[in-house]
Amino acid sequence: MVRRIFTKxxxxxxxxxxxxVLLFLTANSVNYGSKNQPKGLLQTYSHTxxxxxxxxxxxxxxxxxxxxxxxTEVYLTSTNRVKLDSEINSxxxxxxxxxDLTKATEGTRKFPLEVKNLPDGVTAExxxxxITVTVGKKQTKTxxxxxxxxxxxxxxxxxxxxxKTGVSEVKVTSDEATISQIDxxxxxxxxxxxxxxxxxxxxxxxxxxxxxxILPSIINPTKTQLNVEVAELSKTVPIVVELTGxxxxxxxxxxxxxxxxxxxxxxxxxxxxxxxxxxxxxxISDVSKDTTKTVxxxxxxHLKVSPNKVSVKLTAKKK
Numbered sequence: 498m499v500r501r502i503f504t505k506x507x508x509x510x511x512x513x514x515x516x517x518v519l520l521f522l523t524a525n526s527v528n529y530g531s532k533n534q535p536k537g538l539l540q541t542y543s544h545t546x547x548x549x550x551x552x553x554x555x556x557x558x559x560x561x562x563x564x565x566x567x568x569t570e571v572y573l574t575s576t577n578r579v580k581l582d583s584e585i586n587s588x589x590x591x592x593x594x595x596x597d598l599t600k601a602t603e604g605t606r607k608f609p610l611e612v613k614n615l616p617d618g619v620t621a622e623x624x625x626x627x628i629t630v631t632v633g634k635k636q637t638k639t640x641x642x643x644x645x646x647x648x649x650x651x652x653x654x655x656x657x658x659x660x661k662t663g664v665s666e667v668k669v670t671s672d673e674a675t676i677s678q679i680d681x682x683x684x685x686x687x688x689x690x691x692x693x694x695x696x697x698x699x700x701x702x703x704x705x706x707x708x709x710x711i712l713p714s715i716i717n718p719t720k721t722q723l724n725v726e727v728a729e730l731s732k733t734v735p736i737v738v739e740l741t742g743x744x745x746x747x748x749x750x751x752x753x754x755x756x757x758x759x760x761x762x763x764x765x766x767x768x769x770x771x772x773x774x775x776x777x778x779x780x781i782s783d784v785s786k787d788t789t790k791t792v793x794x795x796x797x798x799h800l801k802v803s804p805n806k807v808s809v810k811l812t813a814k815k816k
Contacts, residue, residue, distance in 0.1 A: 598632065763803070
């Protein structure tokens with residue numbers, strides 16, 4: 498009995514020691530693996546900015562530039578999220594996109610875009626990588642100003658009565674080749690305006706060629722007041738009287754006289770073209786002596802008439 502118990506204890510001790518050693522080796526193995534595990538790659542952040550303004554460096558006293566884009570797209574990358582966010586925000590941004598034309602000569606060519614003042618740890622690429630610019634010798638000349646309203650900017654049934662601009666002439670600056678093409682400067686009614694009443698407002702001036710092509714330029718002043726008067730399309734037509742009804746037995750003849758012989762009709766041109774007179778019917782069946790009647794004038798559903806009433810003096814001749 499005693500020997501059996503002793504043997505059982507020895508077995509338990511051996512098993513306990515085995516598991517203790519196994520746990521020790523396992524723990525050391527785990528610790529060793531974590532110490533020698535390679536570090537993971539740093540996360541890279543990116544952001545695309547649109548409409549970033551381009552700072553063009555050139556001799557503005559000598560040259561005039563045109564035909565270029567005012568902004569570009571910039572692709573930013575960084576492993577530092579804070580720095581990237583600072584460059585994304587236009588209020589805290591350090592970088593700027595620059596096109597250096599300080600050594601440019603006359604002509605149209607491409608110039609590289611450079612991103613300058615980037616903080617360490619932030620990279621940038623522009624799209625496109627170049628900008629096309631036309632460089633010409635600067636010239637300033639005075640041109641007349643004309644108001645402009647397109648025919649399709651007049652509502653149906655209206656015509657242009659008068660147009661006036663706040664300035665009669667302005668100074669225009671461009672390159673020599675463009676200045677030679679400019680015919681005048683227009684003060685155009687905004688495209689979204691359709692006039693059925695008079696207009697008054699400030700509009701942007703544009704230099705144009707003789708065929709109306711808008712040309713690149715700087716105009717001083719850039720805007721002017723535009724006043725436009727419109728009037729309804731109209732046509733004067735005669736009034737034709739038709740006497741209706743049976744004359745009384747004691748009346749041999751009735752003559753009439755209008756207080757106005759014509760009326761003005763207002764409407765669209767296609768409707769005005771269809772009317773040549775206004776007919777009015779006057780009932781004489783109750784006329785036994787000289788009298789005056791008032792009748793309404795009408796020219797149809799699509800036309801207005803002025804005056805809208807007319808007086809007809811009837812003179813009765815008795816038998």
